[in-house]
Amino acid sequence: MIKPAAGSLWVYHFAASSCSNCDMEILEIFTPGFDSERFGIKEALSIRHADCLLVTGVLNPKSLSLLKKVRGEAPRPVKVAAVGTCALDTGIFRGSYNVLKPLDKYIPVDLYIPGCPPTPEALLSGLLGLYGKDKPGPGKRRKGRWIF
Amino acid sequence: MSVFNYILFPGIIFAAAAGAAVCWIERKISALIQFRSGPPLLQPLYDILKLSRKETLIPAGAPAPVFLGAPVLGFSALILTAMILTEAGAGRGFAGDIFAVLYLLRVPVFSIFLAGASSPGPFSSEGASGEVRVFAACEVPLILSVVTVILKSSGELSLAGIHSIQSYEGAFAASLSGFIAFAAAFLCLMARSSRSLFDMPSSGRDIMGGVFAEYSGPPLALFMLSGWILDAFIPLLAVLLFLGGSGLSGTLLRYAGLLLFSALVKNIFPRLRIDQIEKFFRYPVTAAAAFSVLLGGLGL
Numbered sequence: 001m002i003k004p005a006a007g008s009l010w011v012y013h014f015a016a017s018s019c020s021n022c023d024m025e026i027l028e029i030f031t032p033g034f035d036s037e038r039f040g041i042k043e044a045l046s047i048r049h050a051d052c053l054l055v056t057g058v059l060n061p062k063s064l065s066l067l068k069k070v071r072g073e074a075p076r077p078v079k080v081a082a083v084g085t086c087a088l089d090t091g092i093f094r095g096s097y098n099v100l101k102p103l104d105k106y107i108p109v110d111l112y113i114p115g116c117p118p119t120p121e122a123l124l125s126g127l128l129g130l131y132g133k134d135k136p137g138p139g140k141r142r143k144g145r146w147i148f
Numbered sequence: 149m150s151v152f153n154y155i156l157f158p159g160i161i162f163a164a165a166a167g168a169a170v171c172w173i174e175r176k177i178s179a180l181i182q183f184r185s186g187p188p189l190l191q192p193l194y195d196i197l198k199l200s201r202k203e204t205l206i207p208a209g210a211p212a213p214v215f216l217g218a219p220v221l222g223f224s225a226l227i228l229t230a231m232i233l234t235e236a237g238a239g240r241g242f243a244g245d246i247f248a249v250l251y252l253l254r255v256p257v258f259s260i261f262l263a264g265a266s267s268p269g270p271f272s273s274e275g276a277s278g279e280v281r282v283f284a285a286c287e288v289p290l291i292l293s294v295v296t297v298i299l300k301s302s303g304e305l306s307l308a309g310i311h312s313i314q315s316y317e318g319a320f321a322a323s324l325s326g327f328i329a330f331a332a333a334f335l336c337l338m339a340r341s342s343r344s345l346f347d348m349p350s351s352g353r354d355i356m357g358g359v360f361a362e363y364s365g366p367p368l369a370l371f372m373l374s375g376w377i378l379d380a381f382i383p384l385l386a387v388l389l390f391l392g393g394s395g396l397s398g399t400l401l402r403y404a405g406l407l408l409f410s411a412l413v414k415n416i417f418p419r420l421r422i423d424q425i426e427k428f429f430r431y432p433v434t435a436a437a438a439f440s441v442l443l444g445g446l447g448l
């Protein structure tokens with residue numbers, strides 16, 4: 001049972017070489033069946049609008065450098081959520097030749113959503129847990145980058 | 149006009165609240181059409197508050213004064229528009245405010261163009277050029293249909309006057325020329341607020357939010373607020389010009405009907421391509437608006 005919550009969270013979807021099942025489950029939460037809009041969760045299409053990065057899949061050297069770049073382009077405070085077993089601990093791809101360590105060894109992760117793939121209910125209840133929390137992610141604004 | 153008027157009523161706070169309410173109503177209607185429950189009542193407020201707490205990033209290579217000035221320019225012009233339209237709806241106004249509104253409604257287009265042109269990146273430029281092309285195509289029919297209204301009200305130049313003439317002579321949209329002008333102007337106004345069929349310039353899926361792709365934090369919040377205010381007050385302009393209605397309740401009823409109609413249109417029809425929009429406004433709509441001027445001159 002998902003508690004009613006109020007707030008605004010625009011999520012940006014970063015697929016770091018997933019098997020694309022997690023990505024389909026993420027799309028599922030925007031559909032009428034799960035209706036993430038009733039909690040204020042919307043899909044951000046540009047990284048500049050993002051409040052939370054949903055990272056799916058295992059990291060490899062290429063996707064890690066892209067992920068770091070994209071996260072740097074997001075306006076702070078921005079949260080990072082590791083979605084699926086792959087992002088949590090490399091899952092079924094562990095030990096493959098190009099697979100790096102799990103996501104939280106490289107960047108701070110605010111939210112872990114386990115499952116292979118996680119259900120839309122798990123995604124929604126995890127995202128709702130971000131409301132009203134400001135730690136431990138990179139919540140601070142960077143010096144000299146903001147005006148107002 | 150005192151500071152109270154500018155800040156509270158009918159200024160910034162009132163216009164923003166009306167815009168947020170209209171935004172919520174539209175999102176709720178879309179949700180109900182898609183069998184969802186939709187956002188909570190205060191969702192627009194949450195969105196704005198969240199954006200106002202976020203960092204403002206200025207992309208490398210963007211001229212900061214233009215990049216940050218563009219949303220302020222559009223927002224202030226829209227606040228003035230909202231104030232004039234609210235005053236006119238309440239029966240006050242000045243001769244020629246109809247031209248002031250037409251002029252002020254152009255400023256957001258230029259603010260969006262400046263925003264798109266000052267952000268580096270292909271999506272923003274694409275959005276900006278689309279916005280200007282749509283603007284250029286729908287400006288002539290809009291002015292022609294306003295000319296019809298002025299002809300039909302025998303030279304009345306204030307919105308409040310035009311509105312009150314209709315309360316005892318019947319709505320202009322009930323006559324032939326008035327109806328054609330109303331249809332043309334309504335389409336133009338929808339295109340001007342980048343709505344439903346005509347929202348290609350700021351489309352999310354195709355060009356990643358278009359001109360707004362590089363905006364974050366408070367400037368993005370200002371752009372969102374401007375969009376909502378435009379959505380809220382453009383139906384009011386159409387009601388004042390074409391639908392009349394006696395008293396506050398009559399006006400509000402027509403306003404609500406028009407709002408509902410445009411929300412339904414938005415949900416039913418897919419969006420058009422920029423070149424389709426251009427062709428549509430340049431030929432059939434302009435011809436219809438010119439025809440309505442002719443009919444209006446003949447007194448039909």
Ligand code: SF4
Pocket residue numbers: 018019020021022056057058083084085086087091092115116117118
């Ligand atoms: S966690 Fe499972 S479903 Fe998700 S990307 Fe990895 S293998 Fe695919």
